[in-house]
Amino acid sequence: MYLRCLLVPTAPGLDATRRLDAALRLCRRLNAHIGVAFMAPGPAEVLAGIASLGPIDGLAISAIARGVREAAAEGEAALRAWCAREGVPLTSRPERLDSTFASWTEHTGEVEPLLTLAGRVNDLVIVDRPDPEEPFTGRALDTALFSVGRPTLMIGQSVPADLLSHVVIAWNGSLEATRLIGQSITLLHEAGRVTVVHAETGRRTEMRAADLSAYLRWHGIVAESMALPVPEGMSVGAAILGAAEAQGASMLALGAYTHSRVRELLLGGVTRHVIENARMPVLMGH
Structure with missing residues (x-):
């Protein structure tokens, strides 16, 4: 699109x-x-x-x-x-x-x-x-x-000189993330570098079946793929933000509120953590 x-x-x-x-x-x-x-x-x-x-x-x-x-x-x-x-x-x-x-x-x-x-x-x-x-x-x-x-x-508080120099995608195989990728192919085509991050959670098997990097190649986008261990005691949101910052990401892309918004407000969640703590621009879709 x-x-x-x-x-x-x-x-x-x-x-x-x-x-x-x-x-x-x-x-x-x-x-x-x-x-x-x-x-x-x-x-x-x-x-x-x-x-x-x-x-x-x-x-x-x-x-x-x-x-x-x-x-x-x-x-x-x-x-x-x-x-x-x-x-x-x-x-x-x-x-x-x-x-x-x-x-x-x-x-x-x-x-x-x-x-x-x-x-x-x-x-x-x-x-x-x-x-x-x-x-x-x-x-x-x-x-x-x-x-x-x-x-x-x-x-957030600052805007990178080039928002598309390095886009990091937090991929979990969810419907929300799938919609976001489909609607953002144009932006990903323009990115200088794309990295797909898979947080190692209980859905890891599902994510392997939905190989986003292979899909992106069909659209002319060469993306690196990175497994992201989530240390005990660290939230998935914190792990994703930490990896994106360590990679020098100019933008983070993720599906928003895979769980219900009420659940995230009560118990915390990836989207809530990212919204409250991200310093880089965040591309989201629900």
């Missing part, structure tokens, strides 16, 4: 620079488009959250609407400044579709339905690692993973 449309959702007060930088570095390899979608709660959503505080008059509603407009204007101005610095055209009518450009759209309402609909008409959703002080970041990641049906790229 070609990746031509990369979606960067953002919200009032959020700095999208890291996500834009990551999107641009991918776009220049893929001749893709960066779609920046500004999502803010409208008056109805804000009022629903403060209804218990007492009656709301027309002036308050007008103030809420004005605040949303001002936040959107600030977000668009920040995007224009970033585009000017990076030499990226900001337009809704590009001269060529096989070129890198950015576009800006504004949406009001709840994050989940807005991002679900926007994400489904894009090829990749780029989000921040969840920050407890920024509720939008957690809601965006959850929605991208569970509702959109497209790969999700989570960006």
Whole structure:
């Protein structure tokens, strides 16, 4: 599948620079488009959250609407400044579709339905690692993973100069990992190096039967394969992250929430550990 449309959702007060930088570095390899979608709660959503505080008059509603407009204007101005610095055209009518450009759209309402609909008409959703002080970041990641049906790229505190210099794939033969590989073949084709990591767990036999490296060769991708022992007392997530860092990975790819999300929240799990601790960009699919 070609990746031509990369979606960067953002919200009032959020700095999208890291996500834009990551999107641009991918776009220049893929001749893709960066779609920046500004999502803010409208008056109805804000009022629903403060209804218990007492009656709301027309002036308050007008103030809420004005605040949303001002936040959107600030977000668009920040995007224009970033585009000017990076030499990226900001337009809704590009001269060529096989070129890198950015576009800006504004949406009001709840994050989940807005991002679900926007994400489904894009090829990749780029989000921040969840920050407890920024509720939008957690809601965006959850929605991208569970509702959109497209790969999700989570960006941490830094963005490698080349996100595709070395992609490490955490392979466990799961349905989630299989979907991610199928949707990300284009990215893997562009990678300078690909390593498939098999964590040595109880599913090791199943993973041998599903030889991902052999499959990738049929698609012109030469991947190294590495068995990863998991020391006693270490979680699989920690072992995978440690191996990826030791290998100098520029990106980690894994199927997300092979077990239920509730189970991972209660008992821990690979996805939860990676989301909470990864410093490198993480490509995920559910």
